[in-house]
Amino acid sequence: MLGTILFYTFSVLTVGSAILTITRRNVVMSAVWLIASLLGVAGLFLLQGAEFLFVAQLILYIGGVVLLILIALMLVSAQQPTETKRFRKGWPLVLAVGLLLGGELIFVFTRAALPAATAAAQVSGANTESVADTLFAHYLAAFEVASVILLVAIIGAVVMGQRREEHQA
Amino acid sequence: MITPGPIHYLVVSALLLVTGTLGVLLRRNLIVILMSIELILNSVNINLVVFSHLHSQENGQAFALMVMAVAVSEAAVGLALLIALYRNRGTILADELDLLKW
Numbered sequence: 001m002l003g004t005i006l007f008y009t010f011s012v013l014t015v016g017s018a019i020l021t022i023t024r025r026n027v028v029m030s031a032v033w034l035i036a037s038l039l040g041v042a043g044l045f046l047l048q049g050a051e052f053l054f055v056a057q058l059i060l061y062i063g064g065v066v067l068l069i070l071i072a073l074m075l076v077s078a079q080q081p082t083e084t085k086r087f088r089k090g091w092p093l094v095l096a097v098g099l100l101l102g103g104e105l106i107f108v109f110t111r112a113a114l115p116a117a118t119a120a121a122q123v124s125g126a127n128t129e130s131v132a133d134t135l136f137a138h139y140l141a142a143f144e145v146a147s148v149i150l151l152v153a154i155i156g157a158v159v160m161g162q163r164r165e166e167h168q169a
Numbered sequence: 170m171i172t173p174g175p176i177h178y179l180v181v182s183a184l185l186l187v188t189g190t191l192g193v194l195l196r197r198n199l200i201v202i203l204m205s206i207e208l209i210l211n212s213v214n215i216n217l218v219v220f221s222h223l224h225s226q227e228n229g230q231a232f233a234l235m236v237m238a239v240a241v242s243e244a245a246v247g248l249a250l251l252i253a254l255y256r257n258r259g260t261i262l263a264d265e266l267d268l269l270k271w
Binding site: 003004007008011014015018019021022027030031034037038041044045048049050052053056057060061064065068069072073075076085086087088089091094095098099101102105106109110112114115117118127130131133134135138139142146149150152153154156157158160161163 | 171172173175176177178179180181183184185186187188189190191192194195196197198200201203204205207208211214215218219221222223224225226227228230231233234235237238239240241242243244245246248249250251252253255256261263264
């Protein structure tokens with residue numbers, strides 16, 4: 001019963017905050033609602049027994065990505081004249097197509113015959129332990145490639161972000 | 170209230186996906202577009218975790234970790250590009266960046 005209440009709470013938090021994120025006029029308020037939405041997703045992870053991803057979501061997304069967005073916002077948006085129009089031209093058509101897509105997805109999901117749940121083969125230990133076992137036993141190559149991607153992203157961000165004085169005309 | 174099964178999580182994920190897609194397509198501010206991309210990647214992660222839980226395997230959670238790593242890289246590079254763009258063009262509104270449009 002508690003799980004049910006928590007599920008609906010986190011779902012409403014996730015989707016409602018996501019809608020507020022894309023509709024706020026003030027970009028800082030969008031970032032704040034993005035935090036609430038990511039918190040809801042973290043709660044859904046916890047309800048599905050993914051404790052490690054719950055903590056990773058809190059630290060990586062809320063501590064890392066949203067903070068980065070807010071810092072970029074300070075560099076860009078302070079000098080920006082206030083946005084008069086939030087949405088692009090022709091937004092009613094886009095909204096209609098988006099709602100059609102949502103309706104279609106929900107229609108398919110509610111009629112889908114999912115395979116029956118598989119019981120756990122053996123009593124596994126803590127979630128963090130089993131995720132680490134899977135990651136390092138089966139996906140070691142992907143793990144290494146992810147570290148290369150992060151390195152490339154660091155170098156790319158530094159190169160893109162630096163000021164080039166000699167090319168100023 | 171119905172006890173939530175995997176379908177309920179999938180519906181939440183679909184709603185989050187649609188919200189993120191609408192954010193990418195509708196908004197003019199590039200920072201909000203980046204936030205919407207984060208919402209889309211989160212909806213994918215919900216799906217992966219739900220099926221990982223359904224089948225009592227940790228593979229889906231390992232995939233979700235990979236998605237997170239790529240999402241963080243994307244945010245860092247995207248924001249650096251955005252700052253470079255603002256320095257060169259003086260705007261971050263998507264429909265004013267029409268240099269490549271004919």
